Amino acid sequence: MNANKSTIWVTIIYTLLVILTLVTYQIGESGLRSLDISLMVFAIAIAKGALISEYFMQLHWVKGIWRLPILIWLLLLSITIYIAFTA
Amino acid sequence: MKMNKLTKVIKYPPGDLAIWIFIMAELLVFGLFFATYAVTRIDNIELFEQYQQTLDTTAALWNTLALISSSYFVIRSVLAVNANQQPQAYRFMLLAMLAGLVFVVIKTNEFAVHMDHGITLSTNTFYMFYLSLAFFHYLHVILGMIVLLVLARNLKRGQYTVTDSSGLESGASYWHMVDLVWLILFPLVYVM
Numbered sequence: 001m002n003a004n005k006s007t008i009w010v011t012i013i014y015t016l017l018v019i020l021t022l023v024t025y026q027i028g029e030s031g032l033r034s035l036d037i038s039l040m041v042f043a044i045a046i047a048k049g050a051l052i053s054e055y056f057m058q059l060h061w062v063k064g065i066w067r068l069p070i071l072i073w074l075l076l077l078s079i080t081i082y083i084a085f086t087a
Numbered sequence: 088m089k090m091n092k093l094t095k096v097i098k099y100p101p102g103d104l105a106i107w108i109f110i111m112a113e114l115l116v117f118g119l120f121f122a123t124y125a126v127t128r129i130d131n132i133e134l135f136e137q138y139q140q141t142l143d144t145t146a147a148l149w150n151t152l153a154l155i156s157s158s159y160f161v162i163r164s165v166l167a168v169n170a171n172q173q174p175q176a177y178r179f180m181l182l183a184m185l186a187g188l189v190f191v192v193i194k195t196n197e198f199a200v201h202m203d204h205g206i207t208l209s210t211n212t213f214y215m216f217y218l219s220l221a222f223f224h225y226l227h228v229i230l231g232m233i234v235l236l237v238l239a240r241n242l243k244r245g246q247y248t249v250t251d252s253s254g255l256e257s258g259a260s261y262w263h264m265v266d267l268v269w270l271i272l273f274p275l276v277y278v279m
Contacts (some may be wrong), residue, residue, distance in 0.1 A: 003166060003169065003170040007163065007166060010159065010163065010166065011159075014139050014155065014156075014159040017159075018152065018155060019157045020152045021148065021152060021273075022148075024273070024274050024278060025144065025145075025151075025278075027150040027278065028142065028144050028145065028274075028277065028278035033136070037102050038278075038279040039121065039220050041274045041278050041279050042274055042275065042279060044274070045270055045271050045273070045274045045275070046271075048270045049270050049271060052263055052266060052267045052270065053263075055162075055269065056158050056159070056161075056162045056259050056263045056266075057100070057101075057260055057263045057264075058100070058162075058165075059100055061097055061158055062096075062097055062098070062099065063096045063097065063098055064098065066098075066099055066100045066107070067100075069107075069111055069114075070110075071266070073111075073114050073115075073118060074199065076118065077118055077121060077122070077271065080118075080121070080122045080125060081121070081122075081125050081275070084122070084125035084126050084129055085125065085128075085279070086129065087126050087129050
C-alpha cells in the first residue's frame with residue numbers, strides 16, 4: 001500500500017467513525033431505552049475503539065503480542081459492562 | 088526511504104515502547120473507572136437514568152466529532168512525515184490542535200453550566216461519577232494538547248523525518264488513546 005492508499009484508507013476509517021458516532025447520537029436522541037439498545041450502543045463504541053486501535057494507532061500492522069493489549073482491554077471492558085448491565 | 092507504517096508488518100508498535108506502557112497504565116485506570124461506574128449503576132439505575140437525561144448529548148456529540156477529527160489529523164500528520172511531506176504534516180498537526188481546542192472549549196462550557204446550576208461531586212452518585220470521569224479525561228486532553236503543541240513546534244523545525252519520527256509517533260499514540268477513552272465514555276455516560 002503506498003502513501004496515497006494509506007491516506008485513502010485512514011479517511012475511510014474516519015468517515016466510518018463519524019457515521020457510527022452519528023448513529024449513537026441518534027439512538028440517544030430517539031429516547032428509546034432498553035437493555036438491547038444499550039448493549040448495541042456499547043458494541044458500536046467497542047467497534048470504534050477497535051478501529052482507532054487498529055488503524056489510527058497502526059497496531060493492525062504490528063506482529064505479535066504488542067497488537068493485543070488494547071483489543072484485550074476492549075474485550076475485558078465489554079465483558080464487564082455486559083455483566084453489569086444484565087445483572 | 089523508510090516504508091510507510093501502513094505498508095509493512097512491524098514487530099513493535101509505533102513510537103517509544105515507554106509510551107505504550109504508559110498508555111496501558113492509563114487504560115487500566117480508565118477501565119477500572121468505567122467498571123466501577125457500571126457496577127455502581129446496578130443499584131442506582133433509576134437515579135443514573137434520570138440524571139443522564141440532564142446531560143448535554145449534543146455537546147457530547149460535537150466533542151466526539153472534534154476528538155475523532157483531531158485523531159484523524161494526527162494520523163494524517165504522521166503519514167505525511169512518512170511520505171517526506173513535512174510542511175503538510177505541520178498543517179495537519181495545527182488542524183489536530185484546532186479540533187482539540189474545540190473539545191476543550193465545549194467541555195469547559197459544560198463544566199461552567201454545571202457549576203452555575205450548583206452541581207458538584209456531592210450532588211448525587213451519578214454526578215460524582217460523571218464529573219470525576221469527565222474531568223479526569225479533560226485533564227488528559229489538556230496534557231494531550233500540550234503534547235500536540237510540542238509536536239507542532241518540532242514539525243515546524245523539521246525535526247521529524249522519514250527515518251526519525253519516533254517522537255511524533257509516541258505523541259500521536261498518546262492522543263489516540265485520549266480519543267479512544269472518550270469514545271467509550273460518550274455512550275456509557277451520556278447514552279446508555
